[in-house]
Amino acid sequence: MHFLANPGRFVRIADRVLPWVSALAVVLVAVGLYAGLVIVPADYQQGDTVRIMYVHVPAAWMAMFVYASLAAAAASGLIWRHPLGFVIAQSAAPIGAAFTFLALVTGSLWGKPMWGTWWVWDGRLTSVLILFFLYLGLMALVEAFDDPKRGQKAAAVLALVGVVILPIIKFSVDWWATLHQPASIMRLDGQTTIHASQLWPVLVMALGFTAYYIAVLLVRVKQQVLASRLRSLQLAAADA
Amino acid sequence: MSALGLARLLLRRDLALAWRQRGQVLLAIAFFVLTASLFPFAIGPDPNLLARLAPGILWVAALFAMVLSMERTFQADFEDGSLEQMVLAGLPLPILSLTKALVHWLSSGLLVTLASPVVALTFSLPPQLYLTLLASLALGSLSLSLLGTIAAALTLGARRGALLVPLIILPLSVPVLILGVMAVQAEALALSATPHLLLMGAFFLLLLPVASFATPAALRQALD
Secondary structure, three states, X not given: OHHHOOHHXXXXXXXXXXXXXXXXXXXXHHHHHHHHXXXXXXXXXXXXXXXXXXXXXXXXXXXXXXXHHHHHHHHHHHHOOOOOHHHHHHHHHHHHXXXXXXXXXXXXXXXXXXXXXXXXXXXXXXXXXXXXXXXXXXXXXXXXXXXXXXXXXXXXXXXXHHHHHHHHHHHHHHHOOXXXXXXXXXXXXXXXXXXXXXXXXXXXXXXXXXXXXXXXXXXXXXXXXXHHHHHHHHHXXXXX | OOHHHHHHHHHHHHHHHHHHOHHHHHHHHHHHHHHHHHHHHHHOOOHHHHHHHHHXXXXXXXXXXXXXXXXXXXXXXXXXXXXXXXXXXXXXXXXXXXXXHHHHHHHHHHHHHHHHHHHHHHOOXXXXXXXXXXXXXXHXXXXXXXXXXXXXXXXXXOOOHHHHHHHHHHHHOHHHHHHHHHHHHHHHOOOOOHHHHHHHHHHHHHHHHHHHHHHHHHHHHHHX
């Protein structure tokens, strides 16, 4: 982590890694989508609508994973004053919000044919909606200050407070058993209740989404680093 | 002077300030009553329906009334520099934050709680539910005051802080809202409200250390 503390070095490494991660994201998402939408047979009860799962489940995982990594980056900024911690947290928020939105929309599209309703105020749906608002709050808080550093730090504190939402989302299906099904893949008893032929496209999609997240994050962090360098150069030029 | 002595002075000063500006405090209560009284106009005057919805309506109205006054928690002290002086005088930030939360609760949450039976009466809420309603509002508003000081400290010096505070507070206050309404509804169904009230107490205890870390961290950034 200290190795990457130099923003200049980070940008150089990011430039080298970026094409590989981007290519990996494209390949994995293409394979995952082809497997999920074409190869895997339709469900005997749900028919073709089960294919929504191959986008919905990985997007929902990413919604939580991005938040966890955002909070970790915010913590490293607050605790060890890692110079890129706040920048990474700030750059991750819109990506996480997009994944959360994707999970909510695909879930809604899946809910209409299966449950007969676009939306229910069930524990899982409500807690993910709260996560979405939390992302929006973080994005608004970063933007709300004249001094960009102050906004980043305030958002970092809020990000740490918001971590309580993650266990609530994970266990919401066990605490409030309503419409959303309980976990099939990451279960406490270790017994996955999804067939292997359906599981692997989900995992490939999740890895593809992760690669996509890393690629977009690298671009956004790089852009932030360059923007702040530009700002300090302009200030120096104005002083001279 | 010891930290607790300073905290007691701060408490006395802030309560005196709240007492001298009691018009503002009463405004929050008026807002609470007004918001709640909009619902019979919006959903019709059927007493059975209103009695069933009363816990939820009262809770949402109480939440809004409390959010209104949250932004001001540190604002005046921050602007005239007394916040900085308190820190220089040796008042530890966690104790300052908790004292401010207590003042906010005494001047909004507690009063809204005390005003709630009057509104509940107009919603024809069954009399045996009043005690649970009072307990759930009192306990829940304590958590809301803690959350409110976090949000107020985070948005200190922000542009459009008045809009930001609700955006931060409302998602985080959903657990309090759910448990508070469920406590009254459980009592209405002749079930026990105790588990919900205990969970609300647990949430409050969880928030105590969270708020005594997060609010000082946010205040330190504002004072930098």
